[in-house]
Amino acid sequence: MVFLEPFLVSLAEEVGGCDCFFEATTSEFGQIFGVSQQSASRYLMLLEKQGWITRARSEKGFKVSITDEGVSVLKRLERKISSFLNHDSEMTYVGEVVSGIGEGAYYVSKYAEKINETLGYSPYPGTLNVRVHSGKPDLDIKSTIKISGFTSEGRSYGGVGLTPIVLTINRKTIHCHAIIPERTHHKLDLELISKHNFRKEFKAADGDEVRFTVL
Amino acid sequence: MVFLEPFLVSLAEEVGGCDCFFEATTSEFGQIFGVSQQSASRYLMLLEKQGWITRARSEKGFKVSITDEGVSVLKRLERKISSFLNHDSEMTYVGEVVSGIGEGAYYVSKYAEKINETLGYSPYPGTLNVRVHSGKPDLDIKSTIKISGFTSEGRSYGGVGLTPIVLTINRKTIHCHAIIPERTHHKLDLELISKHNFRKEFKAADGDEVRFTVL
DNA sequence: ATTACTATATAGCGAGTAT
DNA sequence: TATACTCGCTATATAGTAA
Numbered sequence: 001m002v003f004l005e006p007f008l009v010s011l012a013e014e015v016g017g018c019d020c021f022f023e024a025t026t027s028e029f030g031q032i033f034g035v036s037q038q039s040a041s042r043y044l045m046l047l048e049k050q051g052w053i054t055r056a057r058s059e060k061g062f063k064v065s066i067t068d069e070g071v072s073v074l075k076r077l078e079r080k081i082s083s084f085l086n087h088d089s090e091m092t093y094v095g096e097v098v099s100g101i102g103e104g105a106y107y108v109s110k111y112a113e114k115i116n117e118t119l120g121y122s123p124y125p126g127t128l129n130v131r132v133h134s135g136k137p138d139l140d141i142k143s144t145i146k147i148s149g150f151t152s153e154g155r156s157y158g159g160v161g162l163t164p165i166v167l168t169i170n171r172k173t174i175h176c177h178a179i180i181p182e183r184t185h186h187k188l189d190l191e192l193i194s195k196h197n198f199r200k201e202f203k204a205a206d207g208d209e210v211r212f213t214v215l
Numbered sequence: 216m217v218f219l220e221p222f223l224v225s226l227a228e229e230v231g232g233c234d235c236f237f238e239a240t241t242s243e244f245g246q247i248f249g250v251s252q253q254s255a256s257r258y259l260m261l262l263e264k265q266g267w268i269t270r271a272r273s274e275k276g277f278k279v280s281i282t283d284e285g286v287s288v289l290k291r292l293e294r295k296i297s298s299f300l301n302h303d304s305e306m307t308y309v310g311e312v313v314s315g316i317g318e319g320a321y322y323v324s325k326y327a328e329k330i331n332e333t334l335g336y337s338p339y340p341g342t343l344n345v346r347v348h349s350g351k352p353d354l355d356i357k358s359t360i361k362i363s364g365f366t367s368e369g370r371s372y373g374g375v376g377l378t379p380i381v382l383t384i385n386r387k388t389i390h391c392h393a394i395i396p397e398r399t400h401h402k403l404d405l406e407l408i409s410k411h412n413f414r415k416e417f418k419a420a421d422g423d424e425v426r427f428t429v430l
Numbered sequence: 431a432t433t434a435c436t437a438t439a440t441a442g443c444g445a446g447t448a449t
Numbered sequence: 450t451a452t453a454c455t456c457g458c459t460a461t462a463t464a465g466t467a468a
Contacts, residue, residue, distance in 0.1 A: 001441090012299035016298075018300075035216065036445085038454090042453080057451090057452090078300060135300065251462070251463050253463055256433060
């Protein structure tokens with residue numbers, strides 16, 4: 001058995017961020033990993049084979065970056081660890097209402113029937129976009145309810161997850177769901193749905209503070 | 216070379232929180248780790264030898280919990296990962312002012328001289344206690360400045376770390392430091408010092424929102 | 431029932447080296 | 450210069466089993 005996670009974490013640290021890469025020779029990677037040049041070479045190959053990194057040759061070694069799949073591995077790891085570390089403090093996220101580009105309403109209407117079947121309520125055709133201050137959390141967790149993809153009128157709609165959320169906005173508490181597209185979108189914000197029109201019924205406006213916990 | 220981190224993370228997930236334990240037989244640990252009963256037994260011994268877990272025999276196996284040292288390993292891991300995942304979003308913490316029990320002032324006065332030597336300013340004898348909404352972050356990082364322990368008038372004072380912070384409160388920005396006791400305190404809140412009296416000069420009051428980033 | 435030892439098979443490491 | 454192959458040695462895994 002071979003664990004590649006520790007190497008992925010080391011690489012993540014060097015790479016620095018999702019859209020960055022890190023360039024080094026296999027010997028240097030060996031130093032970073034704490035193994036020989038040969039083993040580093042082998043691990044880089046294995047990590048690529050796993051689909052967790054991409055490696056492109058350059059004059060002085062490889063340019064390495066982390067794939068979406070690698071990022072989900074890191075997110076899963078982070079969630080495991082932080083669920084332990086934040087056990088008592090019950091993880092409250094803080095963010096603010098931001099403007100979406102209006103496409104939420106379109107998609108919600110397409111998924112409405114499926115959502116009703118799954119969650120037992122008909123969602124208001126529109127989403128509340130929330131920017132979380134500590135960075136978009138990975139909400140694809142145990143309690144996430146999956147809706148599989150489907151085709152309608154010749155157009156295919158991908159699977160989504162729905163994570164139950166308890167949201168506080170303007171001193172009101174609302175039970176709602178975060179939409180987690182299965183095809184990893186690189187959206188900065190979280191999209192929330194509920195049976196209510198957040199903006200009308202709860203006077204949610206851009207910049208309003210929201211707090212939520214995940215169920 | 217053997218990596219114990221992945222096993223520690225698996226255990227952390229099962230254990231659930233710092234002050235909890237998890238009970239299982241070595242076969243069951245084997246299932247969790249994805250290895251045989253024999254290997255699970257061996258890894259539990261190694262983890263204990265590392266000082267990352269404690270294991271106490273019970274009728275049906277072992278009660279396992281994670282030591283302070285194990286927790287720091289997890290924190291280090293979390294920080295590596297989240298520095299990658301939150302690369303662009305530049306990690307802003309949000310919290311609120313809470314009341315301390317007043318002991319801050321006493322300790323700051325004891326450490327004042329050392330702090331002046333190290334940071335070049337004489338701290339106001341009192342701390343601003345901040346509860347971070349996303350849970351107390353681990354601020355024992357690269358930029359943390361260490362003050363070693365000392366003895367004064369027959370009483371010994373443990374080492375502390377000082378992490379530079381840029382804090383915003385009531386629309387004012389203050390450069391200050393978070394105090395990180397070396398002996399892991401299990402305090403929920405963060406204690407901040409600066410040369411200013413936060414409560415007087417910046418009208419900080421309990422419940423006021425603060426935001427800060429770490430330098 | 432357990433845990434954990436011993437023995438043996440296999441996986442992994444890295445020196446040497448071809449490319 | 451590099452990377453990454455082969456191969457001998459060591460480390461690790463687990464079957465068998467004692468305690």
